[in-house]
Amino acid sequence: MVSRRDFLNFSAATIALTALPSQIQSKQLIRNYRLTAGITPHQFDAKGISDNLWLYNKQTPGPLIEAKENDVIRVKFVNNLHEATTIHWHGIKNINKMDGVPYLTQDPVQPGESFLYEFPVNHAGTFWYHAHVQTWKQISKGLYGPLVVKNHLDEQFDNDLIILADDWRLNKNYQIDKKSFGSLHDWSHAGRIGNWLTINGKKIPKYSINKNGHTRLRFINASNARILSFGSSLDGMKIISIDGMSVEPFIEDKFNLGPGQRIDLLIKTDDISTIDFFEVSGKKPISAFKLNINQNGKKNIRKKDINLQSFKKIPHYKNPRILKIHMQGGAMGNLAKAYFEGVEKNFRSLAIEDKKFWAFNKEVGKYEKSLASVKKGQTIILEVWNDSRWPHSMHLHGNHFYVESKEFSDTDKLVLRDTYLMQPGEKSKFTYIADNPGKWLFHCHMLEHAASGMIGYIEVL
Numbered sequence: 001m002v003s004r005r006d007f008l009n010f011s012a013a014t015i016a017l018t019a020l021p022s023q024i025q026s027k028q029l030i031r032n033y034r035l036t037a038g039i040t041p042h043q044f045d046a047k048g049i050s051d052n053l054w055l056y057n058k059q060t061p062g063p064l065i066e067a068k069e070n071d072v073i074r075v076k077f078v079n080n081l082h083e084a085t086t087i088h089w090h091g092i093k094n095i096n097k098m099d100g101v102p103y104l105t106q107d108p109v110q111p112g113e114s115f116l117y118e119f120p121v122n123h124a125g126t127f128w129y130h131a132h133v134q135t136w137k138q139i140s141k142g143l144y145g146p147l148v149v150k151n152h153l154d155e156q157f158d159n160d161l162i163i164l165a166d167d168w169r170l171n172k173n174y175q176i177d178k179k180s181f182g183s184l185h186d187w188s189h190a191g192r193i194g195n196w197l198t199i200n201g202k203k204i205p206k207y208s209i210n211k212n213g214h215t216r217l218r219f220i221n222a223s224n225a226r227i228l229s230f231g232s233s234l235d236g237m238k239i240i241s242i243d244g245m246s247v248e249p250f251i252e253d254k255f256n257l258g259p260g261q262r263i264d265l266l267i268k269t270d271d272i273s274t275i276d277f278f279e280v281s282g283k284k285p286i287s288a289f290k291l292n293i294n295q296n297g298k299k300n301i302r303k304k305d306i307n308l309q310s311f312k313k314i315p316h317y318k319n320p321r322i323l324k325i326h327m328q329g330g331a332m333g334n335l336a337k338a339y340f341e342g343v344e345k346n347f348r349s350l351a352i353e354d355k356k357f358w359a360f361n362k363e364v365g366k367y368e369k370s371l372a373s374v375k376k377g378q379t380i381i382l383e384v385w386n387d388s389r390w391p392h393s394m395h396l397h398g399n400h401f402y403v404e405s406k407e408f409s410d411t412d413k414l415v416l417r418d419t420y421l422m423q424p425g426e427k428s429k430f431t432y433i434a435d436n437p438g439k440w441l442f443h444c445h446m447l448e449h450a451a452s453g454m455i456g457y458i459e460v461l
Contacts, residue, residue, distance in 0.1 A: 028070060028071060028072045028120065029068070029071045029072065030071070030072045030073075030074050031065075031066070031067045031071050031072065031073050031074065032074050032075075032076075033063070033065055033073070033074070033075045033076070034057075034075070034076045034077075034078070035056045035057060035062065035063070035075055035076070035077045035078070035087070035145075036056065036057055036058075036077075036078040036079075036080055037054060037055070037056055037077070037078070037079050037080060037081050037085055037131070037143060038054070038055065038058065038080035038081060039052045039053070039054060039080075039081065039082075040052065040053055040054070040055040040058045040059075040142075041053075042055070042060060042142075044168070044170060044174040044175075044196065044203075045174045045203075047174070049173055049174045049175065050175075051174070051175035051176050053141050053142040053176065054081060054131075054138060054141040054142050054143050055142045055143065056143060056144075056145055059201070060142045060198075060201035061142075061144055061145045061146060061164045061166075061200060061201055061222070062129070062143070062144060062145025062146075063145055064145065064146050064147075064148065064162065065129065065145065065146070065147045065148075066147075066148050066149075066150070067121050067148075067149050067150075068124075068149065068150050068151065069121065069122065069123065069124045069149055069150070069151040070120065070121070070122060071120070071121055071149075072118060072119065072120050072121075073089075073117070073118070073119060073120075073121055073147075074116070074117070074118045075087070075116070075117040075118075076114060076115075076116055077109065077114060077115045077116070077117060078113075078114045079109045079110065079111055079112065079113055079114065079115075080111070080112070081111055082111055083111060083133075083134075084102070084108035084109060084110050084111065084133055085108065085109055085131050085132075085133045085138060085143065086100040086101070086102050086106060086108055086109055086115075086131065086132045086133055087100045087117060087129050087130070087131065087132065088100035088101065088129065088130060088131075088132040088397070089117075089119070089127065089129050089147060090127055090128050090129060090130060090147075090260060090395070090418075090419075091125065091126075091127035091128070091147075091243060091244050091262070091400075091418050091419075092119065092121060092127055092147070092398075093122065093123065093398055093399065093400070093436060094119050094397075094398055095119050095120075095438075096398065096436070096437065096438025096439065096440070097438075098117050098118065098119040099397055099398060099438070099440070099441075100117070100132045101132055101367060101397070101439075101441050101457075102132060102133050102367065103367050103368055104367050104368060104439050104441065104457060105438070105439065108133055121149045123149065123244065123245075124149045124150055124151040124153070124154065124244075125148075125149055125241065125243075125244025125245060125246075125262075126146075126148055126162075126218040126219075126220065126241065126243075126244050126262045126264055127146075127147040127148070127149065127244055127262070128144060128145065128146050128147050128164070128220050128222065128262070129144065129145055129146075129147050130143060130144035130145075130222070131143035131144070134451070135447045135450065135451070136181075136192065136224060136447040136448050136450075136451045137181055139222065139224060139447060140168070140169070140176070140181075140192060140224050140447075141176060144164075144166075144222045145164075146162045146164050146218070146220060148162065148218065149244075153306075153307075153308060153309065154216070156214065156306045156307075157213075157214050157215065157216045157306070158209070158210045158213030158214050158215060159209040159210055159213060159214075159215040159216070160215070160216045160218070161207055161209070161215065161216070161217050161218065162200065162218045162220070163199055163200070163217050163218060163219045163220070163277075163289065164199070164200050164201075164220045164222055165197065165198070165199055165219065165220065165221055165222065165223070165228055165257070165279075165288070166194070166197075166198050166201075166221075166222040166223055167193065167194030167195070167196065167197050167198075167223045167224075167226045167228070168194045168195075168196040168198065169192060169193070169194040169195055169196070170194075170195060170196045174196075180192070182355075184351070184355070186225075186448050187355065187357055187448040187449070187451065187452045188330055188331045188351065188357040188452070189330065189331050189390065190225055190390055190391075190446070191224055191225025191226075191259075191446035191447065191448040191449060192224040192225050192447070192448055193224075193225055193226050194223065194224070194226060197279055197286060197288065199288055199289045204287045204288065204289060204290070205289050205290075206289065206290045206291075206292055207289065207290070207291050207292070208291075208292050208293075208294050209267075209269060209291050209292070209293060209294065210269065210293075210294055211269055211270075211293050211294055211295055212269060212270055213268075213269050214266060214267070214268060214269075214306055215266070215267040215268075215269060215291070216240075216264055216265070216266060216267075217264065217265040217267060218262065218264050219257060219262060219263045219264070219265070220257075220261075220262050221257035221258065221259055221260065221261050221262075222259075223259050224259065224446070224447045224448065225259055225446040225447065225448060225449075226259070226281070227256055227257070227258050227259070227281060227391060227393075227421065228256070228257045228279055228281060229254055229255070229256050229257075229279065229280045229281040230254060230255055230257070230277055230278070230279060230280065230288065231253065231254040231277070231278050231280040231285065232275060232276060232277045232278065233274075233275055233276040233277075234267070234275060236251035236252065236253055237251065237252055237253070237254075237255065237265050237267075238250070238251055238265060238266045238267075239251075239252055239255065239263055239264070239265060239408075240264050240265065240266045240308055241262075241263070241264035241308075242261075242262070242263055242264075242415050242416070242417060243261060243262050243400065243415075243416070243417045243418050243419060244262060244400075244418075245311050245400060245415075245416040245417070246308045246309055246310050246311060247310050247311065247415065247416075248310040249266065249308070250408070250410070250413075252408060252409060253409075254280055255407075255408070256281075256407060256421060258391070258393030258419060258420075258421035258445065259393045259419075259445040259446055259447070260393055260395050260419040260445035261393065261417075261419045261421065266306065267291070269293050272293055273292075273293050273295065274290060274291065274292055274293060275290070275291040275293070276290050276291075277289050277290070277291075311416050314402040314414070314431060315379075315433070317379035317431075318379075319379075320378070320379040320380065320381045320431070321374055321375075321378045321379065321380050321381070321434075322381045322383060323371065323372050323374075323380060323381070323382050323383070323458070324361070324383045324385075325360050325361065325371070325382055325383065325384045325385070325442075326360065326361050326362070326385050326387060327358070327359075327360060327384065327385060327386050327387055327388055327392060327422075327444075327454065328358070328359055328362070328387050328388055329347075329357050329358035329359050329388060329453065329454070330357055330358060330388050330389060330390050330449075331357075331389065331390075332389045333357075333388050333389055334387065334388075335347050335357075335358075335359055335362070337362070338350060338356075338359040338362045338363060338364050338453075339359075339362060339363045339364065340354055340356055340363075340364040340453075341364075350364065350453075355452060356452050356453045357449075357452045357453060358388075358444070358449050358452055358453035358454035359453050359454070360453075360454065360456055363456075364453035365443070365453050365454065365455040365456040366453075366455060366456075367441070367455065367457070368457075369455065369456040369457065370456065370457060370458075370459060371442060371456040371457060371458050372458050372459070373458075373459045373461055374434045374458060374459070374460055374461070375434070375460075375461055376434060376435060376437055376460050376461060377433070377434065377435055378433070378434045379431065379432075379433055379434075380430075380431070380432055380433070380434050380458075381429050381430070381431050382396075382401070382429065382430040382431075382442075383427070383428075383429055384422065384427070384428050384429070384430060385426075385427045386422040386423065386424060386425060386426045386427075387425070388424060389424050390424060390446075390449075391421060391422060391423050391424060391446075392421075392422050392444040392446060392449060392454065393419055393420070393421050393422075393444060393445040393446055394419065394420050394421075394422055394430075394442070394443075394444055394445070395418060395419040395441075395442070395443060395444070395445045396418055396419075396430065396432075396440065396441075396442050396458075397418075397440045397441040397442070398436050398438065398440040399418065399432050399434075399436060399440060400416045400417060400418050400432065401416070401417065401418070401420075401430040401431055401432040402414060402415070402416055402430070402431045402432065403415060403417055403420050403428055403429065403430050403431070404428070404429070405417070405420065406423070406426065406428075407420075407421055419445055434458075434460045435460075436460060437460050437461070438459070438460060439457045439458075439459045439460075440457055440458050440459075440460065441455065441456075441457050442455070442456060442457065442458055443455035443456070
């Protein structure tokens with residue numbers, strides 16, 4: 001249990017971890033990329049049956065975007081789809097106009113049009129990018145990819161692998177189940193749960209890593225709604241980073257990843273020939289991927305432990321601004337009525353007429369829904385209450401927040417996240433400094449929940 005004294009013990013070094021996106025300097029290295037969204041045939045199984053996915057650069061997942069700390073990422077995005085879209089850079093403390101939220105931070109990129117994204121990356125970590133127009137449909141069709149920012153500490157690893165997981169909903173012909181898009185059951189229950197797990201777009205892939213080395217595994221959950229749980233043939237898995245923020249390493253037998261969340265593991269390969277990883281959320285473990293240890297690889301043998309810099313404890317604050325977020329709705333919920341676009345409606349009318357099932361503080365949200373306006377430099381505490389029967393993966397754009405997490409075996413572990421998985425009935429406090437000007441979205445990353453009302457923005461003035 002974290003004491004209040006520890007929780008309020010501030011360090012100036014902490015602020016550096018969440019530094020503001022600075023103005024782009026002439027000496028900063030610019031990493032240039034081009035992303036094209038288009039309809040692409042893809043084969044899900046060996047029977048030759050394919051489906052038309054929506055992909056970046058004709059691949060799933062989209063291409064790795066990689067940079068070093070303090071570089072500038074510049075992406076020319078071209079939309080070759082038949083509908084509008086944008087790109088959100090999930091977990092990046094971004095410049096607001098580059099955040100990729102349609103109608104809030106930019107106009108949607110129309111079919112045949114292009115848009116230039118350009119922003120500095122001031123913190124190393126594991127992030128990802130994805131579409132942010134009708135996310136419940138565009139992400140489920142494949143519009144996402146990994147984004148990794150490195151620094152000098154990453155040079156200590158012998159292998160660095162991305163493990164981007166997704167669960168697709170396929171029909172009996174191994175094609176995207178398009179008929180189920182917009183399902184009222186999905187929107188009012190757990191969200192769109194798939195039936196076909198892939199790792200980096202493949203079924204049970206195998207990777208080769210060095211013997212007697214240190215391997216970093218960067219897990220990303222790109223699912224619409226499924227909470228993925230990973231276990232392995234190891235005695236325990238050492239977690240070294242959460243949502244792109246290094247932590248003091250700790251061991252877990254298994255770990256959960258809510259939609260949008262990331263976890264990095266450190267694997268030592270001494271005297272091991274293979275390592276199997278499983279998805280263990282169901283009744284039976286499902287094979288996810290395998291690591292084969294290269295028995296002849298003796299390069300870069302490291303006998304010393306890797307020293308990683310974990311984030312500091314939450315800074316001391318005075319007179320915080322407290323914002324209460326009461327989450328209600330969904331099937332078997334207690335939302336009798338709520339306001340939508342200024343009109344109070346009962347739950348049945350919201351569901352049937354508007355396809356809305358969820359609310360913050362009895363108001364159904366959307367991209368343009370303001371939750372609060374706060375002053376730049378204020379300490380903000382979001383007092384969030386999941387007063388529903390369903391878990392929610394709550395994501396705050398453009399910021400990381402401190403939370404006493406109940407996600408791991410240790411009760412109330414203090415972590416720094418941008419996406420926190422809340423269980424039914426849970427009450428939590430998200431604490432951060434509102435030092436990044438602009439309108440920042442706060443929403444559930446169970447994408448059907450966001451589409452049906454669990455969304456809004458906090459403006460920093």
